[in-house]
Amino acid sequence: MSLTLTPNHPAAVHLRRLFLAVITGSFVFLLVWIIYLATSLPEHREVAHWDVAWVGFDCFLVAAIGMTALWAWLRRPILIPWAIITATLLCCDAWFDIVLDWNTPELPISLLSAGLGELPLAALLFYAARRLIRLSMAAAWARSGRGEPPRMWRVRMSVLDRPAAPRDEHPAEH
Missing domain, CATH: 1.20.5 (Single alpha-helices involved in coiled-coils or other helix-helix interfaces)
Known part of the structure; x- marks a missing residue:
């Protein structure tokens, strides 16, 4: 219960x-x-474990991309938060690559990586998450007989609150 x-x-x-x-x-x-x-921060600072920080971050990023891909293949709504998490990590990766390579010979590679890889993929994931939320809202509104849903920013969190319907023990696979 x-x-x-x-x-x-x-x-x-x-x-x-x-x-x-x-x-x-x-x-x-x-x-x-x-x-x-x-x-208060110094402009220049040498750090230990630079490699651990970046490899660790990239491990989190690859895990997030993997989870996003998994839930997309399985067509599960848990894809939405994973897409947002992955897109956010991609934006962070692009930001730090560019800022930390500023005034270095590696800057063009960081700009290309961000402009052709990380940021377009992040934009796609943010768009997909938003689109899936809109489609879910539209389906819920249609089931409730309300017609076309308003913009997401106008909908209160409690607008669709209703007593939960009995759960189907074996939901149909789609």
Whole structure:
């Protein structure tokens, strides 16, 4: 038996307030942190384990791409967050490659890698995730008899809340 909370349930209200406090506090903290870093970090610094940092990051990136591919092949909705995670990591990779290669002979390679590989793939993944969310919303709205859904940014999180339908033990494969 699972407990389904409505948006006005006291536990749901408490969790939402807690989430908002944490995320807003993080936002404010990071603004202050950025100012501190911008004024205090040295322009040049030698670091140990540079190779571990980059190989480790690329391992996370390849794992994310693999998970995205897996869920895409299996046609599962878990693809959506994996596509967003992978696209974000690709943008980070492009950013750091370009910034860290600035004023070096490797800059053209980093620019080509970002412009022809990482950023186009990230854009495709962000677009696919957005499109899949829109298609899911459209299907849910059509099932509810509401017609065409509005833009995503206009829909409240609780707009589709209804009591859960009984689960089918063996959903059809698509």
